[in-house]
Amino acid sequence: xxxxxxxxxxxxxxHDDGVGLxxxxxxxxxxxxxxxxxxxGEPTRxxxxxxxxxxxxxxxxxxxxxxxxxxxxxxxxxxxxPDGGQYTSTHGAxxxxxxxxxxxxxxxxxxxxxxGIEPADVSEGRGLTPTVSAALPGLIDRVAxxxxxxxx
Amino acid sequence: MSHKARPQRSLTTEALARVEGEGxxxxxxxxxxxxxxxxxxxxxPRFFEAFLRGRRFSEPPDITARICGICPVAYQMSACRAVExxxxxxxxxxxxxxxxxxxxxEWIESHILHIHFLHLPDxxxxxxxxELAGVNRPAVERALELKKIGNELLELIGGRAIHPINVKxxxxxxxxxxxxxxxxxxxxxxxxxxxxxxxxxxxxxxFPDLQVExxxxxxxxxxxxxxxxxxxxxxxxxxxxxxxxxxxxxxxxVEHSTALHSRVRARGAYMxxxxxxxxxxxxxxxPVAAQAAAEAGLGPECRNPFQSIVVRAVExxxxxxVALGIVDAYDEPDHPSVEAEVGAGVGHGATEAPRGLLYHRxxxxxxxxxxxxxxxxxxxxxxxxxxxxxxxxVEANIAEEDDDVLRRGAEVVIRNHDPCISCATHFLDLTxxxx
Numbered sequence: 001x002x003x004x005x006x007x008x009x010x011x012x013x014x015h016d017d018g019v020g021l022x023x024x025x026x027x028x029x030x031x032x033x034x035x036x037x038x039x040x041g042e043p044t045r046x047x048x049x050x051x052x053x054x055x056x057x058x059x060x061x062x063x064x065x066x067x068x069x070x071x072x073x074x075x076x077x078x079x080x081x082p083d084g085g086q087y088t089s090t091h092g093a094x095x096x097x098x099x100x101x102x103x104x105x106x107x108x109x110x111x112x113x114x115x116g117i118e119p120a121d122v123s124e125g126r127g128l129t130p131t132v133s134a135a136l137p138g139l140i141d142r143v144a145x146x147x148x149x150x151x152x
Numbered sequence: 153m154s155h156k157a158r159p160q161r162s163l164t165t166e167a168l169a170r171v172e173g174e175g176x177x178x179x180x181x182x183x184x185x186x187x188x189x190x191x192x193x194x195x196x197p198r199f200f201e202a203f204l205r206g207r208r209f210s211e212p213p214d215i216t217a218r219i220c221g222i223c224p225v226a227y228q229m230s231a232c233r234a235v236e237x238x239x240x241x242x243x244x245x246x247x248x249x250x251x252x253x254x255x256x257x258e259w260i261e262s263h264i265l266h267i268h269f270l271h272l273p274d275x276x277x278x279x280x281x282x283e284l285a286g287v288n289r290p291a292v293e294r295a296l297e298l299k300k301i302g303n304e305l306l307e308l309i310g311g312r313a314i315h316p317i318n319v320k321x322x323x324x325x326x327x328x329x330x331x332x333x334x335x336x337x338x339x340x341x342x343x344x345x346x347x348x349x350x351x352x353x354x355x356x357x358x359f360p361d362l363q364v365e366x367x368x369x370x371x372x373x374x375x376x377x378x379x380x381x382x383x384x385x386x387x388x389x390x391x392x393x394x395x396x397x398x399x400x401x402x403x404x405x406v407e408h409s410t411a412l413h414s415r416v417r418a419r420g421a422y423m424x425x426x427x428x429x430x431x432x433x434x435x436x437x438x439p440v441a442a443q444a445a446a447e448a449g450l451g452p453e454c455r456n457p458f459q460s461i462v463v464r465a466v467e468x469x470x471x472x473x474v475a476l477g478i479v480d481a482y483d484e485p486d487h488p489s490v491e492a493e494v495g496a497g498v499g500h501g502a503t504e505a506p507r508g509l510l511y512h513r514x515x516x517x518x519x520x521x522x523x524x525x526x527x528x529x530x531x532x533x534x535x536x537x538x539x540x541x542x543x544x545x546v547e548a549n550i551a552e553e554d555d556d557v558l559r560r561g562a563e564v565v566i567r568n569h570d571p572c573i574s575c576a577t578h579f580l581d582l583t584x585x586x587x
Contacts, residue, residue: 101285105292
């Protein structure tokens with residue numbers, strides 16, 4: 001069994017869509033006793049990254065209709081998981097498609113927990129918005145606490 | 153109810169699934185005839201050509217790689233070769249071979265993705281590879297393994313799998329040792345075996361009958377199945393250098409698309425991509441790939457767009473063989489790149505992206521700054537051919553009364569071409585107004 005992983009996914013050139021990558025940069029593998037990985041969200045790479053792990057925590061921007069900056073936590077198989085549905089392309093096939101494909105192939109991690117921040121702006125451009133930046137420390141603390149607790 | 157009782161039919165798909173990028177399709181049928189078809193590309197234009205102006209000659213490989221996450225190497229290679237043409241540089245020997253090897257990795261990745269994740273579900277009547285995993289798990293497992301090998305090859309030569317960082321005008325920042333490349337040989341042998349299995353799988357599919365008569369356009373090289381360079385040839389007599397591309401091909405604006413349509417100046421619509429490449433270069437396949445093509449039932453020419461899935465599989469097998477040959481013959485070059493001497497000039501570069509011919513042109517001033525840039529991606533070249541295929545398919549199946557069935561079939565016709573709409577939307581003339 002591989003050790004736990006934290007995977008930050010997103011696109012740094014789409015403002016708040018990069019929040020998962022930014023958050024992951026702040027997490028230290030040694031202190032967490034977990035691998036910290038940065039990914040675009042491309043499904044085949046995600047499946048490779050989490051296969052054979054007991055726990056995987058993914059950090060991403062999540063649009064759920066809440067106020068920008070709201071932190072969400074979803075555990076696959078516990079909270080239900082968004083339908084992968086008919087992905088529109090390999091560019092657009094994201095975390096949901098990756099998870100459902102992994103399940104179909106028996107390659108999902110034992111536990112998949114997704115942390116996300118509601119974005120304010122995912123248009124083209126660099127840098128997080130002030131609202132999402134302000135929520136970032138709280139998100140990082142919650143992820144670090146959960147990973148440490150899970151890996152004891 | 154016959155179609156005569158329904159004089160007006162309209163098939164519309166607002167958001168096409170399983171194509172790269174955002175597009176829509178509209179087919180209008182009047183009195184049993186297809187009156188209008190449109191492949192609507194509504195993804196926002198991206199203005200790459202405009203913001204390349206004023207940049208240094210060294211920047212296009214990294215900037216244009218960002219046009220696509222599936223085929224960044226194609227953009228890097230066409231950009232490098234166009235800039236090198238402008239500066240009178242020649243990149244040859246092992247550096248050229250390393251470029252081909254990098255490109256092989258991208259072909260493996262891109263073809264395997266399209267075959268299994270975008271195209272194959274259609275032949276099983278399924279909506280996604282997730283459903284496909286339920287009915288043919290070995291096929292999806294094989295795809296993931298091949299995709300991973302493609303990724304590893306890109307990382308080995310390009311430094312990372314998406315938007316490689318080791319490519320520069322003149323060659324590379326760093327080249328691998330011979331020992332490192334040879335250690336990858338068993339992985340490539342595995343890829344070759346898996347690719348042969350993919351050919352066997354897709355050759356057994358049922359293909360709707362559709363023969364297209366488009367003019368096929370592709371690169372052709374004296375001894376290779378052209379990927380990195382060659383003359384631009386067609387089956388109707390075009391045989392020109394890359395530098396002559398603008399003299400023979402023109403782009404024009406259409407109202408329903410943010411991507412330009414391309415035409416052969418003398419004639420009209422044409423087609424690039426696997427079918428064109430294969431039909432113009434069948435005699436340049438490696439013996440292993442040629443044998444597999446024969447066993448798959450392909451002749452020296454293929455004009456059925458549904459069979460593009462077989463051609464992509466054969467091409468995947470071919471690049472595995474090519475990659476093995478490059479690895480075996482590799483000697484680490486003395487220098488990782490050729491030095492550029494800055495000066496004014498105009499340069500052209502055409503390479504074969506997985507989806508077809510990708511042409512770049514740059515004009516440089518005496519300080520090596522770009523004063524003009526033109527990028528012609530394969531999808532914009534193929535738009536007219538895709539629309540023509542739609543007309544033929546719908547007219548051949550006009551007796552089908554169920555609009556959903558007909559629409560689904562028409563969507564597959566589009567997916568046959570593996571359109572990369574994100575790549576194609578690079579231009580919008582905001583002043584054009586048509587009634």
